[in-house]
Amino acid sequence: MLDVRRLRLLYELDRHGTIASVAQALHFAPSGVSQQLSQLETEAGVRLLERVGRNVRLTAQAKVLVEHAKKVFAQLEQAESDLAAAAHQPVGTIRVGAFQTVAESIVPGALVALHQHERLRVEVVEAKPSTALPALLARDLDLLITEQFPGHPFPVPAEIIRLPVADDPLYLARPNHPASWDLADARHDAWVMEPEGSVGRRWAIARCRDAGFEPDIQFEAANLSIHVQLVHAGHASAFLPGLLWRTHPRPPGLHRLPGEKRSISIALRAGSETHPSITAVCGAIQSAAAAIPTNV
Structure with missing residues (x-):
């Protein structure tokens, strides 16, 4: 099963473009971001990143996963809102x-x-x-x-x-x-x-x-x-x-x-x-x- 927290890192990498920028935005160490993305690749069973010089870029499979991640995050936001509404x-x-x-x-x-x-x-x-x-x-x-x-x-x-x-x-x-x-x-x-x-x-x-x-x-x-x-x-x-x-x-x-x-x-x-x-x-x-x- 895909880990939502790791999906967030992939989504942020698509937005920011570099692992260093993702690490800075989310208060991670760059090595930690890389490790989590490697584990996400294992969970997904497909290659998500490819090396380009000193940086990485998302594969076509990763782009598909990012689009699904956007929907997942929006659904989670809605779920939190629905639960909070019960407090009145x-x-x-x-x-x-x-x-x-x-x-x-x-x-x-x-x-x-x-x-x-x-x-x-x-x-x-x-x-x-x-x-x-x-x-x-x-x-x-x-x-x-x-x-x-x-x-x-x-x-x-x-x-x-x-x-x-x-x-x-x-x-x-x-x-x-x-x-x-x-x-x-x-x-x-x-x-x-x-x-x-x-x-x-x-x-x-x-x-x-x-x-x-x-x-x-x-x-x-x-x-x-x-x-x-x-x-x-x-x-x-x-x-x-x-x-x-x-x-x-x-x-x-x-x-x-x-x-x-x-x-x-x-x-x-x-x-x-x-x-x-x-x-x-x-x-x-x-x-x-x-x-x-x-x-x-």
């Missing part, structure tokens, strides 16, 4: 990954609402959606709050579902030119943006290029509070999301970009959406987001 109340620990502006503006209100469930513990970690998705798939997180910028969708595998949370309007801040919100006029501005590779950075650069210029990125920071401070001090222009004004004063030269917004959603593993504890946390997040005015 949220219990246990739910781990939530949330990026900065959501952690500051939406999550606190959700936690207040969840105090009514005395047997439910909610743990929150600050996490960028692009880097935390593996933690959700590996069950290190139960929920991940994600963001999508216009024209830059956040890709998720088939075994992940998403629930809508809110649409967050986007703003242009030009502190040294408060009367001008025409982006084309900002071609000579100094800019602060998120680090290279982030979806916010990709959207911002694309927005500038659409306006006919390459932005002069003089400052780079993952923490948007730093962006706000640089704008307030007049050192940089920036694109900023509306949720920031729940916890920060509005800077000068702030203009809402017509029709531009990022979409915030909850990502969770398929099959877990009916788990009473997860349902309670998702509902509290959605309600807390709905209570925040969007016409700021």
Whole structure:
């Protein structure tokens, strides 16, 4: 009989590509991953891996097994949800990954609402959606709050579902030119943006290029509070999301970009959406987001 824990390793190898990456994601030693995959080959009775240089790749039989594994994991999630439903109340620990502006503006209100469930513990970690998705798939997180910028969708595998949370309007801040919100006029501005590779950075650069210029990125920071401070001090222009004004004063030269917004959603593993504890946390997040005015 195939061992589910070893199937998880094969599934993760298909996702990550290397044994070292699987070991890091699941907190294993690389040698331990290799040994477990060798035992899975014995259980399956077919060759699952083939050596390619210093790495390995999945055989055609292994790819078939991965597709079955996805269905098995989804069924196990559903089984856990069905069993938890018998308790008729949220219990246990739910781990939530949330990026900065959501952690500051939406999550606190959700936690207040969840105090009514005395047997439910909610743990929150600050996490960028692009880097935390593996933690959700590996069950290190139960929920991940994600963001999508216009024209830059956040890709998720088939075994992940998403629930809508809110649409967050986007703003242009030009502190040294408060009367001008025409982006084309900002071609000579100094800019602060998120680090290279982030979806916010990709959207911002694309927005500038659409306006006919390459932005002069003089400052780079993952923490948007730093962006706000640089704008307030007049050192940089920036694109900023509306949720920031729940916890920060509005800077000068702030203009809402017509029709531009990022979409915030909850990502969770398929099959877990009916788990009473997860349902309670998702509902509290959605309600807390709905209570925040969007016409700021």
